[in-house]
Amino acid sequence: MTVTLGLLIALEIVLSRFLSFAAWNMKIGFAFVPVALAAMLYGPVAAAIVGGLGDIIGALMFPIGPYAPGFTVTAVLMGLVLGFLLQKRRELWRVLTAVCVNQLVLSLFLNTLWISMLYSSAYWPLLVTRLVQCAILVPVQLAVILLMEKALERFDRGREL
Numbered sequence: 312m313t314v315t316l317g318l319l320i321a322l323e324i325v326l327s328r329f330l331s332f333a334a335w336n337m338k339i340g341f342a343f344v345p346v347a348l349a350a351m352l353y354g355p356v357a358a359a360i361v362g363g364l365g366d367i368i369g370a371l372m373f374p375i376g377p378y379a380p381g382f383t384v385t386a387v388l389m390g391l392v393l394g395f396l397l398q399k400r401r402e403l404w405r406v407l408t409a410v411c412v413n414q415l416v417l418s419l420f421l422n423t424l425w426i427s428m429l430y431s432s433a434y435w436p437l438l439v440t441r442l443v444q445c446a447i448l449v450p451v452q453l454a455v456i457l458l459m460e461k462a463l464e465r466f467d468r469g470r471e472l
Contacts, residue, residue, distance in 0.1 A: 316357055319345035323365030328373040336426055336437055337444040343413075346390050347397065347456050351463060355394025362390035381425035388421075389413045401460045410452045414445045 323345040331340025345365070350358035366386040370378045396409040423441050427434040 312353060312357070315352070316349060316361060319349050319361045320365045320368065323361055324369040324373070327365065328369050328375065333375060336430075336432075337441055339444055339447055341455070343389070343393075343448075343452055344455060344459070346386075347393050347452075347459060350390065350393035350397045351401065351459065353394075354398040355391045358390030358394040359387045360390070362386035377429065379425055379429050381428070382422065385417050385421050385425070389417055392417070397456070401456075403457070406456050406460070407453060410449055410456065414449050414452065418448070419445050 323342050326340055326344065327338075327342035331338050331342060333340075342365070346358050346362045349361040363383055363386050366383045370382075392412050393409050396405045396412075419438065419441055423434060423438045426432065426441075427437050
């Protein structure tokens, strides 16, 4: 498990820091994939570790801007949400709830607060501009997590044979 989490943390850093579209007020990419995979395989604590350590190590090694611990808090909370909802049973409503809580509550409202504080920007106008990010990421995350679920089911069935 430790080796797998280390690989997922490294993958989160690469996806977040090098393979994402990032502007000062939004970030679109696939850094959620290793966190969701940790959530599905090992649960909320592992997913929180992947999200939190991925954010801290990525910010220290490959900074995009000044380090703000609020983003780490959000990354940990996102891992916890994914872990609690996706660890055992991954029905459509659980995946949809996890994605919507992460994108509409944590990313949209909480990360907007951190960006607003970090750059001394007005909160509500900034929130409106970040709606585009959520509109893109909600369906993308939903589709990718559902595809990952199907892949994990096939992998588990193959191991049982």
